Amino acid sequence: MAAPGENLRINSDRLWDSIMEMAKIGPGIAGGNNRQTVTDEDGEGRHLFKRWCDAAGLEMGVDEMGTMFARREGTDPSLPPVYVGSHLDTQPTGGKYDGVLGVLGGLEVVRSLNDLGIKTKHPIVVTNWTNEEGARFAPAMMASGVFAGVLDQADVYEHVDKDGKKFGEELERIGWKGTEKVGDRKIHAFFELHIEQGPILEDEGIDIGVVTHGQGLKWLQVTLTGKEAHTGSTPMPKRRNAGLGMARVIELVHEIAMDYQPDAVGAVGHMEVYPNSRNIIAGRTVFTIDIRSPEKEVLDAMDGRIREGIDTICEALDIQYKIEQVGHFDPVTFDKGCVKAIRDAAERLGYTHRNIVSGAGHDACWINRVAPTAMVMCPCVDGLSHNEAEEITKEWASAGADVLFHAVVETAVIVE
Ligand SMILES: [Zn+2]
Numbered sequence: 001m002a003a004p005g006e007n008l009r010i011n012s013d014r015l016w017d018s019i020m021e022m023a024k025i026g027p028g029i030a031g032g033n034n035r036q037t038v039t040d041e042d043g044e045g046r047h048l049f050k051r052w053c054d055a056a057g058l059e060m061g062v063d064e065m066g067t068m069f070a071r072r073e074g075t076d077p078s079l080p081p082v083y084v085g086s087h088l089d090t091q092p093t094g095g096k097y098d099g100v101l102g103v104l105g106g107l108e109v110v111r112s113l114n115d116l117g118i119k120t121k122h123p124i125v126v127t128n129w130t131n132e133e134g135a136r137f138a139p140a141m142m143a144s145g146v147f148a149g150v151l152d153q154a155d156v157y158e159h160v161d162k163d164g165k166k167f168g169e170e171l172e173r174i175g176w177k178g179t180e181k182v183g184d185r186k187i188h189a190f191f192e193l194h195i196e197q198g199p200i201l202e203d204e205g206i207d208i209g210v211v212t213h214g215q216g217l218k219w220l221q222v223t224l225t226g227k228e229a230h231t232g233s234t235p236m237p238k239r240r241n242a243g244l245g246m247a248r249v250i251e252l253v254h255e256i257a258m259d260y261q262p263d264a265v266g267a268v269g270h271m272e273v274y275p276n277s278r279n280i281i282a283g284r285t286v287f288t289i290d291i292r293s294p295e296k297e298v299l300d301a302m303d304g305r306i307r308e309g310i311d312t313i314c315e316a317l318d319i320q321y322k323i324e325q326v327g328h329f330d331p332v333t334f335d336k337g338c339v340k341a342i343r344d345a346a347e348r349l350g351y352t353h354r355n356i357v358s359g360a361g362h363d364a365c366w367i368n369r370v371a372p373t374a375m376v377m378c379p380c381v382d383g384l385s386h387n388e389a390e391e392i393t394k395e396w397a398s399a400g401a402d403v404l405f406h407a408v409v410e411t412a413v414i415v416e
Contacts, residue, residue: 012398032388043174062178085127095390120412144363187371199383209356209377213294216331228283243282338374345406
């Protein structure tokens with residue numbers, strides 16, 4: 001048997017207590033947390049995590065991006081380890097669980113193995129990725145992005161926060177700039193447990209989200225140029241109304257997204273109107289279209305239809321347009337074997353589960369580029385996250401960690 005028996009569970013009380021202990025560091029003002037990346041509070045959180053790792057007999061490695069890798073040796077140390085983790089940094093007004101559940105869930109996997117005296121063939125490495133949130137220093141998922149070769153280390157070291165402080169210097173200042181070269185580790189598989197940050201699991205009363213895909217996105221910035229003219233004295237047929245053009249494009253984006261349900265979404269969130277005066281027909285509008293889908297073909301098809309539609313709309317209104325792609329993230333398809341390990345674990349443990357698409361970005365999305373990866377999600381109250389009121393139940397947390405435990409241990413292979 002490659003996985004723990006049906007009855008094996010993590011220690012739910014210990015997991016919950018550890019989450020609450022971590023939440024004391026960098027408390028927010030409304031019950032949540034402000035433990036932003038490479039602040040003193042982040043440093044303190046890291047020390048607490050390290051103390052727990054030391055107590056569990058793990059060996060800590062830290063890379064040049066400050067990512068922490070706590071290793072439990074396998075019976076065959078030459079095998080690539082199974083990685084498990086998430087992030088300990090939070091938004092400025094963040095919750096207690098976003099990220100933290102995944103790191104401490106990983107620690108709980110190892111603590112439970114220690115309790116049970118179970119050895120695995122592959123080593124297991126509990127990971128805390130630096131700067132997942134990207135709130136203080138853009139972009140989000142910074143260290144995992146460098147690890148996966150998507151972001152440039154020298155470049156992100158120079159990124160500044162709103163006070164002009166550099167990421168690289170702040171990392172060094174808090175004492176967590178390691179010496180290990182980033183991305184050198186060979187990963188057998190990576191598992192991340194995370195709260196859903198959406199309402200689906202709670203609404204449907206389901207314990208476990210088996211994450212099959214991560215949503216891809218495109219941001220298209222559109223500029224429409226018509227002609228400013230008097231709203232009272234310009235005859236209707238003579239108008240070149242960029243505001244009307246924007247309204248039609250907003251409608252179009254909504255309709256196109258509705259054609260690719262249930263997973264695609266689309267909206268215009270950012271809008272500027274010039275000159276933005278009561279009695280002037282808008283001569284120019286600038287707005288950003290945000291479209292997302294877990295399927296690359298769908299994302300590309302939506303993009304194509306939007307461009308065609310804008311062309312048609314603008315021709316009919318006699319206005320000009322310019323479209324610039326200002327953001328792009330390819331959809332993620334998680335590894336079939338890792339996804340199956342999670343689904344099988346939920347099944348074996350008797351938890352209700354469903355496939356789910358991650359609407360937000362996660363470290364797992366980058367790591368999936370360099371290693372077989374999958375994610376487990378548990379519900380969160382009202383789908384609320386990036387908010388101090390973020391809440392989950394102890395039962396949800398332990399169900400997620402149980403599934404993580406079984407999936408990790410199955411992949412790391414128990415030694416009989
Ligand atoms: Zn997160």
